[in-house]
Amino acid sequence: MARFTDDPPFDPYSDDTEDGDGDLWFLPPDPEDNLDASEVSAGVESRLFPFQEWRAAEADYALDLAALSFDFGRLEERLRLHGEGARRRLALQEVASLGWWSGDRLPADRLVLWISLQIGATGTDAQALARGAWAVRRLTNGPAPVGQDRADAMSQLLGHAPGTPPSARVTDACDVLDSLSSLHPIVQSAVLFHLWRMTDPSPARDLEAAVLAARLGGAPASGQGFLPLSLAGFPGLVAQGSAAARLQGWILGAHQAVLAALMHLDRLAAWTARAEETIFDLSGRTPPRLLGLLKDWPSVSAPMAEQETGASRAAVQRNLDLFTQRGLIRELTGRGRYRVWTALLG
Structure with a gap:
């Protein structure tokens, strides 16, 4: 499963920033505009x-x-x-x-x-x-x-x-x-x-x-x-x-x-119930796993689905196409690379 790391790759307290x-x-009117944060x-x-x-x-x-x-x-x-x-x-x-x-x-x-x-x-x-x-x-x-x-x-x-x-x-x-x-x-x-x-x-x-x-x-x-x-x-x-x-x-x-x-x-609960009925005839472990992934994330890419479900890229793409044809999901980007799909909650 994808994991969140605990080390943010930036320093939110860097001094190399513009003054805000x-x-x-x-702040109340103050003739001194250069007070630092500690003085405030x-x-x-x-x-x-x-x-x-x-x-x-x-x-x-x-x-x-x-x-x-x-x-x-x-x-x-x-x-x-x-x-x-x-x-x-x-x-x-x-x-x-x-x-x-x-x-x-x-x-x-x-x-x-x-x-x-x-x-x-x-x-x-x-x-x-x-x-x-x-x-x-x-x-x-x-x-x-x-x-x-x-x-x-x-x-x-x-x-x-x-x-x-x-x-x-x-x-x-x-x-x-x-x-x-x-x-x-x-x-x-x-x-x-x-x-x-x-x-x-x-x-x-x-x-x-x-x-x-x-x-x-x-x-x-x-x-x-x-x-x-x-x-x-x-x-x-x-x-x-x-x-x-x-x-x-x-x-x-x-x-x-x-x-x-x-x-x-x-809407998510209603979509999940409808999706489970819609894919009941599909065999294998990939369809229900892919369904759970689409429920847990607002958007899903093919590489992400491959990693999360453990299925092959071909199996993932085939099921994504079937889900799209059955009106459960839609593709967001409209381009060939980095394509992502989202559930049609309606």
Whole structure:
């Protein structure tokens, strides 16, 4: 089976990046434009994330937060029934969607090719693919950044070397979250998202902020869960203004994403039932194995199917052609090389 490696091939904290301070819309006016991240972090708790303001926002949107938590619990239960392949499938789609917000704009099929076979990268998007693969791994593996070991968990999610003391940025973020520890984890996840974007100037800032927040927001339902944030748009990621305005957008965006994920799993279950009926007359082990692969991944290439099923390239291609003829899948690329297929969920 394809495996995710735990060593991201890039350094998300490289100093050889452009300064991102121009995007910090939520900073108060300051005549000094050259403050570094540590100077900003030192006063962030008192100036930008006061407990009483976020507590009041949580109370104002308690019903919306309860509705989101209920539907997220439904999603986690559904994922347990579908298996870990469904969680990975949603993670791939979440990262592809986040790319449209962060600027990487990588379709899920490109991420699948890179994660499963390490192919499909070019000189212009190799870093974007590395960030995307990192995000998929961290959404589906590793500890949630909660509890007494929050700093170590966050460091592990970020890919820091084992045994390395948490960075100043991680420590500052954990201090802020600890001061808000009585708030719901989804509320804390909104704070972490905005806080991380403020204190990290690297190109990986936006994707890291979303991944860390998704893992924190998903902690109540499952230790390995993540809260979808972008499957139905970006209202939570672009919300501005007061704590109430940002939390309102965060809950709205996450709830829409959770409902979109539930609908996707409904379509996937219906497709699986239809596919099993459609291929009942096909003999051998390859058709059901290929069916399981198409269920667990949003797109599948012939080399990937050959590796995952253990079948020959000829057998894989023959069954892919049969699945296409029977209306179960379609080919996405329309070209001769690096062809990929996806299930017609309908």
